[in-house]
Amino acid sequence: MNMSKVVTRFAPSPTGFLHAGNYRTAVFAYLFAKQHAGTFLVRIEDTDRARSKPEYEQNIMETLAWLDVRSDTEIARSSDRVERHKEILAKLIESGAAYVSHEAKKDDSNQMVDVVRFRNSGTTVSFHDEIRGDITFDTTEHEDFVIARAVDDPLFHLAVIVDDGDAGVTHVIRGEDHISNTPRQILLQQALGYAVPVYAHLPLILGSDRSKLSKRKGAKALTEYRDQGVLAEAMLDYLASLGWHPGDDREYLTREELIRMFDLSRVQKGGAIFDETKLFSINQHWMRALSDEAFVARGELVAADESKLREAVPLLKDRAHTFSEVREMLAGELACLFAAPEIEREVLVRKEPADRPGLTKSALQGLLEPLRRLPGDVSAEVVKDTLMPLADAEEAKGKGGRGGVLWPLRYALSGQERSPDPFTLISILGAPESTARIEKAIAILE
């Protein structure tokens, strides 16, 4: 094992939006480095200048910043290092390890080009993968592979080896799709005298049909989840749980716990399916873990009445899985906390037992007095203790009596067929507003 300081890296290429699988490798490389008090590097792999786009690079930066999976050094860009790549290329050609080959371009243009090929003796290359064990490849099929389009235009394999080697990367943690690139890169490392790093190839993350995650299969850019109101700590937790397990029955881990417990040898070998439902469930857990103040702040929640908003947070924590759901509830089901609802007569009397006409109205009237005697700031429990006996009394007179009282009460207050219970609503709305709404409901029954 390498005893020097651990250096890992995340080297995405900005040729499209990265998905969960890509960021999961970033998370693992980051956790591993942090656990060993090492360095985590981010390098933008933009050697293919034609396909690399600034907006994709921008999105990568944004996502890593959101997840707070940050590079310990200034972010490198392989296009900034072409001089160094050219220098190495020249050295390789000079030593005879590589040569310029004048040949027809590999497209239909018939154009002649001078590519640089690596002189491959066609040996068998073996390496140890931290996750999969020993892997052996026969490199003869790669023949003399191309390492540069031209003497001044190096390609991926060369750039990666030089950049990793110069940065002192000790552990290459990347996706399984790179496993077959490894032997060629090792050949290059050997020719250049770079130490062969420790390799760990992570399984891929799959779409719901077990195929490779892709845009078409509904894979989203991670920033879409951020915009949907998924917490960074939830995404980090979920990503880490895909293909890795702490070993005990713990279900939710903080960043610190993740760093402390992460273990490459416990990484799963098979691919994992990205499950949005599970992500949302984990997100709900982390939303609940927030203080009420933090909940409002992190969700960037605004409402006409801030104190009522604060009181609504426990309700929101029970119901919502994302902050966009929170916003929907604030505008829908819980809008009654901020403005008096419209109510309809038919819905109001829906639970009135057929044999007890007039119950709705009399029950509502009967609630008014006890409500008025309530103190200004009451808990839902106190409201319940005050009003529940009245509903129970109606139940005692006949089945359905309790619902006959509670349903119109709740509906009068909320204007919703589904809402939090009436006691909670009253404790938030306060007695004066509550009685006003009940009186309005009684008026409809006249």
Place this chain on the structure above:
RNA sequence: GGCCCUAUCGUCUAACGGUUAGGACGGAAGCUUCUCAAGCUUUAAAUCCGGGUUCGAUUCCCGGUAGGGUCACCA
């Protein structure tokens, strides 16, 4: 197709030769003050198949099967 990798409930996974194969998410049922949510309780649900090795295989070996990756002058 060649090469490489992989295989436990629907999903994420635990069990590194001996367990009634565990947990979580999701599902179902029930309880709790009217509705919803939450909570609690209960429940269904898996070792891909076939051979070995072994007193004993989810676990080790081999072979199938299935899935995935990769075979560029992309990364």
